[in-house]
Amino acid sequence: MAYFQSKPSSGRHFLQIPGPSNVPDRVLRAMDNPTMDHRGPDFGKMGSAILQKVKHIFQTKSHVVIYPASGTGACEAALVNTLSPGDRVLMCETGWFASLWREMAERLNIRPEFLQGDWRRGVEPADIEAHLRADKAHEIKAVCVVHNETSTGCTSRVDEVRRAIDAAGHPALLLVDTISSLGSMEYKHDEWGVDVTIAGSQKGLMLPPGLSFNAISAKALKASETAKLMRSYWDWKPMIASNATGFFPYTPATNMLYALDTALDMIFSEGLENVFARHDRVAEATRRAVRAWGLEVQCAEPRHYSSVLTAVRLPEGHSANGLRSAILERFNMSLGNGLGQLNDKVFRIGHLGDIGDLHLMGSLSGVEMGLRLAGVPHKPEGAKAAMDYLSGNA
Numbered sequence: 279m280a281y282f283q284s285k286p287s288s289g290r291h292f293l294q295i296p297g298p299s300n301v302p303d304r305v306l307r308a309m310d311n312p313t314m315d316h317r318g319p320d321f322g323k324m325g326s327a328i329l330q331k332v333k334h335i336f337q338t339k340s341h342v343v344i345y346p347a348s349g350t351g352a353c354e355a356a357l358v359n360t361l362s363p364g365d366r367v368l369m370c371e372t373g374w375f376a377s378l379w380r381e382m383a384e385r386l387n388i389r390p391e392f393l394q395g396d397w398r399r400g401v402e403p404a405d406i407e408a409h410l411r412a413d414k415a416h417e418i419k420a421v422c423v424v425h426n427e428t429s430t431g432c433t434s435r436v437d438e439v440r441r442a443i444d445a446a447g448h449p450a451l452l453l454v455d456t457i458s459s460l461g462s463m464e465y466k467h468d469e470w471g472v473d474v475t476i477a478g479s480q481k482g483l484m485l486p487p488g489l490s491f492n493a494i495s496a497k498a499l500k501a502s503e504t505a506k507l508m509r510s511y512w513d514w515k516p517m518i519a520s521n522a523t524g525f526f527p528y529t530p531a532t533n534m535l536y537a538l539d540t541a542l543d544m545i546f547s548e549g550l551e552n553v554f555a556r557h558d559r560v561a562e563a564t565r566r567a568v569r570a571w572g573l574e575v576q577c578a579e580p581r582h583y584s585s586v587l588t589a590v591r592l593p594e595g596h597s598a599n600g601l602r603s604a605i606l607e608r609f610n611m612s613l614g615n616g617l618g619q620l621n622d623k624v625f626r627i628g629h630l631g632d633i634g635d636l637h638l639m640g641s642l643s644g645v646e647m648g649l650r651l652a653g654v655p656h657k658p659e660g661a662k663a664a665m666d667y668l669s670g671n672a
């Protein structure tokens with residue numbers, strides 16, 4: 279019994295949710311190798327090579343640790359390694375994932391202050407600056423930002439956030455969740471002065487779910503020496519100590535590391551800049567399709583458009599979930615649902631990872647046919663607008 283297809287269907291399933299993304303065959307084949315002794319001599323060589331290679335994707339020279347965990351684990355790791363009970367942190371309400379991170383912080387006994395947002399744009403650096411300026415005693419220990427808010431399709435400008443923190447002359451750490459953007463959109467851990475970058479395997483990196491990452495600045499590492507939140511599994515210290523020789527303090531996800539090695543090779547051979555440009559291009563084609571349908575993109579600030587996904591608002595009185603089920607049933611394509619306050623109001627088209635022009639056109643055609651099937655008022659001109667853009671006739 280195959281659980282991945284509920285009913286017989288020819289052709290490939292289109293997994294157009296904004297993560298997990300489609301896993302290239304080459305990556306799947308890399309996983310299909312014998313699991314090796316994670317304490318044996320060969321492992322150390324492989325581990326060292328991968329730990330070195332993965333730094334390029336974060337554009338950092340600092341430590342990157344790899345957990346056998348989903349992205350949420352790495353979010354927790356970033357907090358528990360750098361903070362102490364009762365610490366104040368500044369978080370920004372960009373959407374569902376920022377809200378989950380805030381709830382996590384509260385459960386961990388940290389005191390988050392939440393800058394309100396309308397789920398239609400990224401963070402406003404001026405608000406961060408004003409909030410930090412008011413904290414004259416420097417009680418706020420960290421600013422936490424979601425780079426690409428996967429629930430809304432809005433991206434925050436991390437370089438501008440860094441400048442806002444500096445302009446306020448505030449020593450807070452900068453923690454950034456790049457779970458859905460790393461490997462798809464430009465990101466510079468060192469140059470942007472980020473202290474902890476959090477990432478996951480199953481989105482831009484084109485891997486199955488199961489690995490997550492912390493890239494750690496020297497300042498964050500120093501903070502971890504005095505941070506008092508309880509930690510054991512997530513503790514950076516034994517991780518970094520073992521990583522020095524390419525090993526891990528507990529069993530790593532060995533076959534996922536084979537996959538990571540291959541996915542990184544694929545990304546670097548295409549070239550990071552080309553990978554980002556490809557994502558920008560399919561995202562622009564998607565937004566043109568949405569506008570030509572006469573529908574609205576959830577992100578209201580063009581400077582914050584995401585190249586990873588597009589959340590599309592449905593007209594009042596129409597169900598985004600009904601549309602998604604019709605498309606799954608009829609065309610074997612999964613689209614992302616609306617999360618939290620956006621449930622049933624938006625659907626999300628993932629266009630990240632292993633995606634090219636024709637794959638995108640298949641997805642947009644599926645959406646256009648679905649709009650007709652579900653009786654959502656629209657102009658049937660979206661796929662054409664995307665084709666015009668992609669073929670250079672726009």
Ligand SMILES: *Cc1c(COP(=O)(O)O)cnc(C)c1O
Nearest residue numbers: 348349350375426428457458478
């Ligand atoms: C997917 C995602 C998460 C959650 O990651 P999991 O791997 O599901 O734990 C957190 N933040 C963002 C921005 C995400 O896109």
